[in-house]
Amino acid sequence: MIESHLPAYIALTFVLFSVLIPVFGLWKKELSQPLAVIGSGIAAAFSLYGFINYLNNGAIRYYFGGWEPPIGIEFVYDGLSGFFVLVINAVAFFVLIYSGEPSKKEFPGKEMPYYALAMLMMLGFNGMILTGDLFNLYVFLEIASLSGYALIAIGEKPAPYAAFRYLIIGTAGGTLYLLGVGFLYTITGTLNIIDMTAMMPMFAESTAAVAALILMIVGIGVKAALFPMHGWLPDSYTYACTSSTALIAPIGTKVAAYILFRIILWLFGIELTDAVAPLSYVVGVLACIGILYGSIMAIAQSEMKRMLAYSSISQIGYIIMGLSLANPWGFAGAMLHVLNHAIMKACLFMISGNLRLKEGHSDVSRFDDSYRKKYPWTMASFSVAAISMIGLPPLAGFFSKWYLALGTIDNSNWLFLAVILISSLLNAVYFFRILEKVYMMDPEKGQKEPKDGTYNEVKASMLWPTTIFAVSLIVIGFANAVIVGILLDIFPM
Amino acid sequence: MDLSLVPLMAILVSLIAVVPIMLSSEKPNLREFWTILAALIKFGLVLTLLPGALEGESVELHLVDLAPGLPLALKADPFGVFFAVIASGLWIFTSFYSIGYVRGAGEHKQTRYFASFAVCLSATIGIAFSANLLTFILFYEMLTVATYPLVIHNEKKDGIQAGRKYLAFTLTAGLLLVAASALVYHYTGTIDFTPGGVFTDVELPHTTMLVVFILFLAAVGVKAGIMPLHGWLPAAMAAPTPVSALLHAVAVVKSGVFAVTRVVGFVFGVDVMGDYGLNDILIVLSGATIILASLIAFAQDNLKQRLAYSTVAHLSYIVLGVALLTPFGMQGGIMHIAAHATLKITLFFCAGAIYVNLKRKNISNLNGIAKVMPWTMGAFTIGSMGLAGIPPINGFFSKWTLALGSLEGEMVIPVIILVVSGLLNVGYFFPIIYRAYFKPGEGLEGYGEASPLMVVPIMVTAVLSVLFGLFPNLFFGLYDLAVDVSLSLFNTALP
Numbered sequence: 011m012i013e014s015h016l017p018a019y020i021a022l023t024f025v026l027f028s029v030l031i032p033v034f035g036l037w038k039k040e041l042s043q044p045l046a047v048i049g050s051g052i053a054a055a056f057s058l059y060g061f062i063n064y065l066n067n068g069a070i071r072y073y074f075g076g077w078e079p080p081i082g083i084e085f086v087y088d089g090l091s092g093f094f095v096l097v098i099n100a101v102a103f104f105v106l107i108y109s110g111e112p113s114k115k116e117f118p119g120k121e122m123p124y125y126a127l128a129m130l131m132m133l134g135f136n137g138m139i140l141t142g143d144l145f146n147l148y149v150f151l152e153i154a155s156l157s158g159y160a161l162i163a164i165g166e167k168p169a170p171y172a173a174f175r176y177l178i179i180g181t182a183g184g185t186l187y188l189l190g191v192g193f194l195y196t197i198t199g200t201l202n203i204i205d206m207t208a209m210m211p212m213f214a215e216s217t218a219a220v221a222a223l224i225l226m227i228v229g230i231g232v233k234a235a236l237f238p239m240h241g242w243l244p245d246s247y248t249y250a251c252t253s254s255t256a257l258i259a260p261i262g263t264k265v266a267a268y269i270l271f272r273i274i275l276w277l278f279g280i281e282l283t284d285a286v287a288p289l290s291y292v293v294g295v296l297a298c299i300g301i302l303y304g305s306i307m308a309i310a311q312s313e314m315k316r317m318l319a320y321s322s323i324s325q326i327g328y329i330i331m332g333l334s335l336a337n338p339w340g341f342a343g344a345m346l347h348v349l350n351h352a353i354m355k356a357c358l359f360m361i362s363g364n365l366r367l368k369e370g371h372s373d374v375s376r377f378d379d380s381y382r383k384k385y386p387w388t389m390a391s392f393s394v395a396a397i398s399m400i401g402l403p404p405l406a407g408f409f410s411k412w413y414l415a416l417g418t419i420d421n422s423n424w425l426f427l428a429v430i431l432i433s434s435l436l437n438a439v440y441f442f443r444i445l446e447k448v449y450m451m452d453p454e455k456g457q458k459e460p461k462d463g464t465y466n467e468v469k470a471s472m473l474w475p476t477t478i479f480a481v482s483l484i485v486i487g488f489a490n491a492v493i494v495g496i497l498l499d500i501f502p503m
Numbered sequence: 504m505d506l507s508l509v510p511l512m513a514i515l516v517s518l519i520a521v522v523p524i525m526l527s528s529e530k531p532n533l534r535e536f537w538t539i540l541a542a543l544i545k546f547g548l549v550l551t552l553l554p555g556a557l558e559g560e561s562v563e564l565h566l567v568d569l570a571p572g573l574p575l576a577l578k579a580d581p582f583g584v585f586f587a588v589i590a591s592g593l594w595i596f597t598s599f600y601s602i603g604y605v606r607g608a609g610e611h612k613q614t615r616y617f618a619s620f621a622v623c624l625s626a627t628i629g630i631a632f633s634a635n636l637l638t639f640i641l642f643y644e645m646l647t648v649a650t651y652p653l654v655i656h657n658e659k660k661d662g663i664q665a666g667r668k669y670l671a672f673t674l675t676a677g678l679l680l681v682a683a684s685a686l687v688y689h690y691t692g693t694i695d696f697t698p699g700g701v702f703t704d705v706e707l708p709h710t711t712m713l714v715v716f717i718l719f720l721a722a723v724g725v726k727a728g729i730m731p732l733h734g735w736l737p738a739a740m741a742a743p744t745p746v747s748a749l750l751h752a753v754a755v756v757k758s759g760v761f762a763v764t765r766v767v768g769f770v771f772g773v774d775v776m777g778d779y780g781l782n783d784i785l786i787v788l789s790g791a792t793i794i795l796a797s798l799i800a801f802a803q804d805n806l807k808q809r810l811a812y813s814t815v816a817h818l819s820y821i822v823l824g825v826a827l828l829t830p831f832g833m834q835g836g837i838m839h840i841a842a843h844a845t846l847k848i849t850l851f852f853c854a855g856a857i858y859v860n861l862k863r864k865n866i867s868n869l870n871g872i873a874k875v876m877p878w879t880m881g882a883f884t885i886g887s888m889g890l891a892g893i894p895p896i897n898g899f900f901s902k903w904t905l906a907l908g909s910l911e912g913e914m915v916i917p918v919i920i921l922v923v924s925g926l927l928n929v930g931y932f933f934p935i936i937y938r939a940y941f942k943p944g945e946g947l948e949g950y951g952e953a954s955p956l957m958v959v960p961i962m963v964t965a966v967l968s969v970l971f972g973l974f975p976n977l978f979f980g981l982y983d984l985a986v987d988v989s990l991s992l993f994n995t996a997l998p
Contacts, residue, residue: 402648402677403641409570412637415682419689431678438674446666451658460611460658488575491568498571 016060017072017085028129035122046125054099079202084142089500098261108475109253116251131157165251172245183232190225214282234266237300247319252363260356280336294334298429301327305436314372340417347410357479377447380463391480396441406486510577510632513548517621528614556584578634582988587631596960597749603956607859622649627754636684636694647673665738672735680722700772726759728815730792740807744855752847760821768992785826789819797927832908833989839901849886849964856953871944882965887932892925897972
């Protein structure tokens with residue numbers, strides 16, 4: 011019985027906890043973070059159960075209050091949404107465990123509003139993924155965005171400024187998306203995605219539909235930080251507090267990528283998307299530029315969080331590139347990269363958080379070889395995540411690139427293949443630079459003797475999520491055949 | 504007896520040894536005990552595969568699927584066993600020698616050194632036993648990463664520069680290998696190493712084939728030191744000498760030529776190589792490398808640099824042999840893998856002993872040292888003569904077979920290259936011997952041989968070189984194995 015209500019439960023869990031946290035938090039503010047962990051844990055458990063249920067019994071269409079669309083609101087729990095929901099809730103669960111310690115230090119006494127906002131944001135993200143209705147999606151998008159702006163504004167001094175900039179750009183993006191939805195509503199008379207999909211072949215070549223598609227790609231592209239709409243991202247991720255960055259960076263842009271998948275591969279379908287103009291190729295080229303731009307900018311940074319932020323722009327490019335290939339391998343590669351990158355980026359941002367907490371900074375130029383003694387586990391996790399980012403087997407990152415490479419070859423798209431290869435090398439440059447700093451003496455500073463340091467790791471609640479993510483990269487590497495087998499079945503064509 | 508798990512165990516034993524090595528970092532003797540133990544077990548495991556390999560049998564093991572339909576699979580075929588015997592056998596001597604070297608030279612971070620060494624050997628055996636390209640890539644990249652800490656070991660400017668150069672070359676190569684493998688998978692639907700190649704049923708345009716081949720060549724040519732992709736090898740001489748000895752004369756670079764052989768014989772296949780004329784590229788490049796690298800070796804005063812360029816030249820002997828696409832050529836190339844391994848490891852061991860004992864790196868400083876280090880220089884002489892191709896040392900026999908191979912293919916130029924290169928070898932090695940024996944030395948009073956931990960391995964590898972020259976089949980039937988491998992690649996060509 012529980013299965014048929016699962017989509018609603020996942021979203022309602024977050025609604026419930028966004029109310030519970032203020033109630034209990036006003037009484038005892040120490041309860042806020044544990045409650046957030048419990049809430050996301052329950053949601054993650056529902057998501058896992060739901061995904062297993064999807065594998066056994068197929069997709070679920072859930073009508074709120076039993077009202078069928080177009081009157082009622084519909085949630086769709088199919089392979090795509092199930093996979094995304096599982097990834098973001100599982101990652102968020104670990105990040106929220108992690109954020110207990112840094113939050114005490116970064117915004118003492120304000121845990122209650124922070125975690126209530128975090129729950130709202132997760133509600134928004136989950137709603138965006140699960141909803142079967144384009145306008146509903148916009149509503150959830152705004153819920154997620156508004157709470158996201160607030161979470162990003164907590165942090166260093168320039169954080170509110172960065173958040174305000176994100177707010178302006180993000181709102182413009184949201185509005186463009188809404189405009190696109192309006193266009194589609196005018197020509198099809200429905201907002202339900204499944205209904206609209208059925209009607210699409212009749213309208214796809216109309217100017218309004220093409221305009222709507224472009225508007226939606228641009229609008230959501232802002233949220234996904236697709237080049238050249240990425241401007242808000244570096245500052246936001248750099249200046250926001252550790253807890254916020256670790257929570258938003260791994261999953262925020264992924265949810266936007268999900269919408270692009272839903273619109274391009276499901277709602278329109280790749281043929282109708284490209285019916286008038288080769289839009290998917292344009293999106294792919296933008297992704298390629300973003301991949302290279304992000305990598306090159308990451309090399310130029312000396313602040314670790316900023317470097318990781320630029321790296322995020324690059325990595326989201328891989329996902330969008332896989333989307334634009336629109337073949338099974340490309341799709342599997344992109345989806346696997348959604349999972350891999352969420353874990354890698356969460357792990358890396360946590361590591362920068364560990365260093366900030368202990369050293370007070372995460373400036374790469376000030377790293378030295380005492381870190382290997384002071385933070386052996388953090389640094390070991392960094393090595394694993396870095397090697398996975400570079401894409402060496404048997405770590406997870408290699409396999410998403412392998413499938414993407416197969417996808418580019420299937421399309422005979424040599425440009426994209428070259429971009430994947432070059433970008434891997436650029437990744438190696440900025441990650442090995444840090445490994446050099448941390449594990450070796452610095453002869454350029456005239457260092458003759460290795461620096462010693464005493465063990466000074468962060469607390470278990472921070473260390474465990476970091477190492478679990480690092481270990482899971484190895485596990486996913488070896489288990490990816492199973493995951494990709496499932497993903498290939500999800501591919502819509 | 505069921506041998507199917509032996510290849511896996513042979514790979515894992517040194518990987519598992521990393522844990523006790525790390526844990527006993529405070530107790531050097533215990534730590535080195537683990538290295539030696541792992542080396543002995545590994546060699547023993549590889550030897551159990553040898554009887555089967557001599558019968559032409561392969562041991563196969565499918566582990567998990569790395570990707571749908573692409574398993575992580577091991578296959579200890581005769582060629583893999585051949586390479587594994589050499590690499591794991593020489594690791595034993597190198598381990599003893601390493602102990603003498605790092606303690607004699609007072610190296611820092613010895614735990615990291617021995618741990619990385621153990622991982623390198625796991626990767627090398629993994630390369631030997633890979634059944635398909637994806638498994639191969641996994642171990643190939645593992646070798647890259649594990650060698651890096653050894654290259655930068657001294658953590659001085661030159662070491663770190665060398666490390667960057669090394670990564671730039673090898674990581675690029677790894678990516679090209681990924682691209683090339685993906686293309687093979689796309690065109691043929693398989694990436695298993697198959698004697699005779701995987702392109703037999705596929706007709707492809709000439710340019711496509713050429714592109715795939717060049718991608719492969721660039722990918723495996725880096726580790727095989729084919730010019731112009733050899734740049735990292737002389738730079739990597741910044742590493743401690745045992746690393747240069749085992750990794751940059753045997754394991755890493757031989758993985759490169761091993762990969763070339765795999766690509767030529769097991770991915771493209773001898774017939775396809777010949778039909779598309781792909782081997783011509785290899786012959787030209789390897790021939791040029793042999794001559795050029797030998798010439799550059801003359802200009803090096805640093806002993807290890809000279810040895811490095813000599814390595815570059817000798818690796819191309821093997822590539823040339825393979826590229827001839829004749830049974831004798833293939834056989835000579837494969838035999839030179841073994842011959843060059845024992846000879847060059849002897850020479851590097853000598854260079855390391857001289858460095859640790861006398862703190863001398865340059866050839867111009869070696870005057871008269873044979874008086875104080877007679878055993879070491881005796882071994883050095885054997886190694887040099889072997890590389891110059893003077894009988895009865897084992898370098899002669901492989902060169903002879905290579906020459907037969909090129910005549911078999913009705914090619915004369917490779918023979919000329921071999922002869923000229925033999926003379927060049929004499930030209931750059933004998934002055935060293937001359938200085939050591941006949942020029943009066945300075946400041947050598949009070950010095951003797953290096954520690955027995957170093958001298959004994961030197962003598963053993965030198966004696967092995969002579970014994971293998973006299974009786975190629977003496978120990979492990981390596982000669983028969985090389986013949987079998989080479990024939991198996993050509994027999995598939997028959998209907």
